[in-house]
Amino acid sequence: MKLYTYFRSSAAYRVRIALNLKGLDYEAVPVHLLRNGGEQLAEAYRAVNPSALLPALDDDGALLSQSLAIIEYLDETRPLAPLLPADALGRARVRALAQTVACDIHPLANLRVLKYLKGPLGLSEEVKLQWVVHWVGEGMAMLEAHLARDPHTGRFCHGDTPGLADCCLVPQVFNAQRFDIDMAAYPTVMRIHANCAALPAFVQAHPAQQPDAE
């Protein structure tokens, strides 16, 4: 398997965690989001993923995109160390938590959006940071509210085994911390983050541990 990745891409980071949790070997193919005007925009990468976004997975010639779809595919084709619960309601809960990150937080604070705020909209660095703090804060508050009220929350997002939702939570916290966002208001999120951060699968997926880290 080949994973098209960038060390700081939050979505690629999710898939790296999932691959590690399942103990799957893969070759990392770095795609630099800033160099050469953005290597993800080049024809070579568009042939892999026409969305020109990371990550993409090449599984023996089959090309997959979208981090959550990739993780579900890995879970279905390599069922050892499942990343989703066995019951339909549990799966719905874990998917909803993952989608809270992937649909309600990350799309508003990723590189292409922040570049648009400063470029075409001509907003200042200060207003850009205000934007990030606002949307990441809103999203983290949602995640905290879901996790704090539900007895299914355990050491991890769902029970005591890390899964799909944790694969999303940890990179989003990393991203928030890069922007110096105060995480004190999200104690359940941060408790789960600390439990994840202690596991080798999460440590080895961390941006700083990647071959393309700067």
Added chain:
Amino acid sequence: MKLYTYFRSSAAYRVRIALNLKGLDYEAVPVHLLRNGGEQLAEAYRAVNPSALLPALDDDGALLSQSLAIIEYLDETRPLAPLLPADALGRARVRALAQTVACDIHPLANLRVLKYLKGPLGLSEEVKLQWVVHWVGEGMAMLEAHLARDPHTGRFCHGDTPGLADCCLVPQVFNAQRFDIDMAAYPTVMRIHANCAALPAFVQAHPAQQPDAE
């Protein structure tokens, strides 16, 4: 089953289509996104969905949120008229198409974001529309590129049966048309949209057909 919905909510529209495709009866509970300062923000609705976003599903007391998670749950618990393919690669493809809408297009053009552009950022109506045209255009180009290049695309997003990806495509086209976005550059998207629009399940889920339509 009770679906918390708003006639023009793109994410609620997805679930209405899925419920109709499966022939499932449900009670629509309207939550008005603009009235009373946004009914989704009230405590009564936050008890249903702490994210204060639509839709939510109440299945005999079990509360579910996030449209894609809800649709997968419906598909798992009511397997008749499946909305996902039987093979893992097909499922990954359909989920990736759905997530292209749900993660890469819709989050940037939904109500809360457009309100923030005009409110806190103080941008003009014109710049707001420029923002919508840019991001919806980028996203539709991604969707078109994925659909046009892949032999799995049929009368619908995946083969000749409507499914999860079509549940996402149609509301996003509706949303784009509300903003007068020129769709001529996305012929595959529009061909599939036309095939969907001919089916009763899609007709009956249309915003104009909802009890809370204005």
